[in-house]
Amino acid sequence: MSKGLPKRSEDYSLWYNELVKRADLAENSPVRGCMVIKPYGYSIWEKMQAQLDKMFKETGHTNAYFPLFIPKSYLSKEASHVEGFAKECAVVTHYRLKNSEDGKGVVVDPDAKLEEELIVRPTSETVIWSTYKNWIQSYRDLPLLVNQWANVVRWEMRTRLFLRTAEFLWQEGHTAHASKQEAIDETVQMMNVYAEFAEKYMAVPVIKGVKSANERFAGAEDTYCIEAMMQDGKALQAGTSHFLGQNFAKAFDVKFATKEGALDYVWGTSWGVSTRLMGALIMAHSDDNGLVLPPKLAPIQVVIVPIYKGDDELDRISDKAKEIIAKLRAKGITVHYDHRDTHKPGWKFAEYELKGVPLRIAMGPRDLENNTIELARRDTLTKETINLNDVEIDAYVEALLEKIQESIYQKALNFRNEMTTEANSWEEFEDLIENKGGFLSAHWDGTTETEEKIKELTKATIRCIPIDQKAEEGKCILSGKPSKGRVLFARAY
RNA sequence: CGGGGUGUAGCGUAGCCCGGUAUCGCGCCACAUUUGGGAUGUGGAGGUCGUAGGUUCGAAUCCUGCCACCCCGACCA
Numbered sequence: 140m141s142k143g144l145p146k147r148s149e150d151y152s153l154w155y156n157e158l159v160k161r162a163d164l165a166e167n168s169p170v171r172g173c174m175v176i177k178p179y180g181y182s183i184w185e186k187m188q189a190q191l192d193k194m195f196k197e198t199g200h201t202n203a204y205f206p207l208f209i210p211k212s213y214l215s216k217e218a219s220h221v222e223g224f225a226k227e228c229a230v231v232t233h234y235r236l237k238n239s240e241d242g243k244g245v246v247v248d249p250d251a252k253l254e255e256e257l258i259v260r261p262t263s264e265t266v267i268w269s270t271y272k273n274w275i276q277s278y279r280d281l282p283l284l285v286n287q288w289a290n291v292v293r294w295e296m297r298t299r300l301f302l303r304t305a306e307f308l309w310q311e312g313h314t315a316h317a318s319k320q321e322a323i324d325e326t327v328q329m330m331n332v333y334a335e336f337a338e339k340y341m342a343v344p345v346i347k348g349v350k351s352a353n354e355r356f357a358g359a360e361d362t363y364c365i366e367a368m369m370q371d372g373k374a375l376q377a378g379t380s381h382f383l384g385q386n387f388a389k390a391f392d393v394k395f396a397t398k399e400g401a402l403d404y405v406w407g408t409s410w411g412v413s414t415r416l417m418g419a420l421i422m423a424h425s426d427d428n429g430l431v432l433p434p435k436l437a438p439i440q441v442v443i444v445p446i447y448k449g450d451d452e453l454d455r456i457s458d459k460a461k462e463i464i465a466k467l468r469a470k471g472i473t474v475h476y477d478h479r480d481t482h483k484p485g486w487k488f489a490e491y492e493l494k495g496v497p498l499r500i501a502m503g504p505r506d507l508e509n510n511t512i513e514l515a516r517r518d519t520l521t522k523e524t525i526n527l528n529d530v531e532i533d534a535y536v537e538a539l540l541e542k543i544q545e546s547i548y549q550k551a552l553n554f555r556n557e558m559t560t561e562a563n564s565w566e567e568f569e570d571l572i573e574n575k576g577g578f579l580s581a582h583w584d585g586t587t588e589t590e591e592k593i594k595e596l597t598k599a600t601i602r603c604i605p606i607d608q609k610a611e612e613g614k615c616i617l618s619g620k621p622s623k624g625r626v627l628f629a630r631a632y
Numbered sequence: 633c634g635g636g637g638u639g640u641a642g643c644g645u646a647g648c649c650c651g652g653u654a655u656c657g658c659g660c661c662a663c664a665u666u667u668g669g670g671a672u673g674u675g676g677a678g679g680u681c682g683u684a685g686g687u688u689c690g691a692a693u694c695c696u697g698c699c700a701c702c703c704c705g706a707c708c709a
Contacts, residue, residue, distance in 0.1 A: 297705095484668065
């Protein structure tokens with residue numbers, strides 16, 4: 140491994156790609172657009188999963204699993220859904236291979252053609268709603284609150300590790316309700332769960348909002364989202380929650396008997412976050428030295444590096460380190476003691492910085508003598524020497540980790556606020572999008588036509604209509620037609 | 633999927649124009665000296681030059697197809 144990462148200021152994309160590989164998060168696979176998530180990267184994803192799963196359970200959801208393959212005909216049952224996904228579906232046409240004529244490999248056996256071709260799920264609404272038809276008869280069967288953790292495939296033209304891959308991991312919640320309002324409440328609730336997760340665990344501030352018709356999920360009545368700001372001034376959609384109305388219920392004929400004895404279609408929602416969150420996490424906090432992980436998602440929260448000459452010294456330091464490790468673990472803190480003699484301390488320091496470990500403790504002979512340790516923070520790159528006679532190390536570290544979590548969030552929030560600008564004229568809008576980036580808060584006349592024109596002219600899209608949008612009379616930035624509030628524009632991933 | 637670029641040891645590269653069996657650095661292995669911010673020395677291992685064909689006495693080098701990756705468009709979570 141060569142030293143030094145590319146600089147963010149010089150080539151942000153290159154910095155990101157290199158960081159993902161060097162920090163052992165993921166690498167490309169032999170198949171175009173797919174990725175291998177390496178153990179360290181997967182550990183972070185597992186921590187995200189664990190927390191999200193807990194939050195889903197707390198809001199009444201249960202996990203289930205639906206199959207990878209979907210009959211091709213299912214996709215076309217909901218018109219706008221097929222329109223949205225047809226272009227990027229992987230299709231299974233055969234079920235057998237055979238040895239090739241020249242004996243040099245295997246070929247698809249033409250005799251093993253499937254009667255009905257299968258698509259690899261790009262999302263599971265169709266299979267799930269076809270199943271729900273059998274599960275729901277009465278209002279007593281509702282609400283149905285199901286989530287699944289799964290992989291999906293979307294045959295993307297242009298891919299990037301974590302941000303857009305042909306196959307990705309995610310969770311998809313699919314719920315059915317007896318009333319419209321209840322389904323809308325569910326949709327909003329899950330957006331709020333995502334926002335809370337992003338802010339409290341990932342330390343990434345997000346804007347909650349509703350998508351314009353143009354950006355809406357294929358098959359939804361409304362798409363709610365959380366939008367995050369990356370360090371290069373581009374926006375990233377971090378999670379979506381869809382109010383499906385009765386669209387899928389109608390497409391798959393899912394009716395229920397109401398309390399009053401009438402027959403009605405059920406109301407649906409779906410919501411998801413994916414391994415794309417990994418990309419958001421990386422791009423929101425990391426620096427030119429490597430990853431910066433929020434303590435709540437860091438696979439290793441504290442690393443202890445002994446500095447020693449000879450086995451005797453190592454033994455004495457290890458004795459002391461073990462006491463500290465035991466105390467920290469008792470507090471539920473994840474500690475790694477790296478006493479390998481195959482690498483020098485300086486090498487380890489750089490390595491753990493690259494991997495984003497929030498806190499590093501160094502202990503050498505001088506520390507042993509003075510009963511001190513050196514504490515180094517990853518987020519600020521600052522060091523302090525702590526006298527163990529003066530502080531309770533476990534409580535101190537616990538508090539410091541919390542402080543780091545908060546400080547990373549504040550830094551990202553300050554950045555996001557600096558990068559959110561009101562644009563009041565078209566000239567200003569063009570100048571800001573080109574030279575500053577970030578979110579532009581501007582008036583829009585509400586038409587798809589204007590939205591597309593703006594995209595064509597500036598590559599900026601409407602990220603969302605913020606939930607907390609203030610009523611304000613104004614004129615559309617492009618068309619000059621009347622508008623009742625500002626929406627957020629940005630160039631986006 | 634369109635335009636441009638790249639592919640040589642685990643990683644980064646020279647060589648390609650002008651054809652003759654592959655250069656350098658990092659990493660890896662062994663030993664010694666080292667250890668408070670990516671150690672040093674000595675010795676060593678590792679390559680069907682992305683892949684499949686073609687031209688040639690001979691191909692990393694020339695020609696064609698394919699694959700992958702990067703950048704810019706279109707598409708998208």
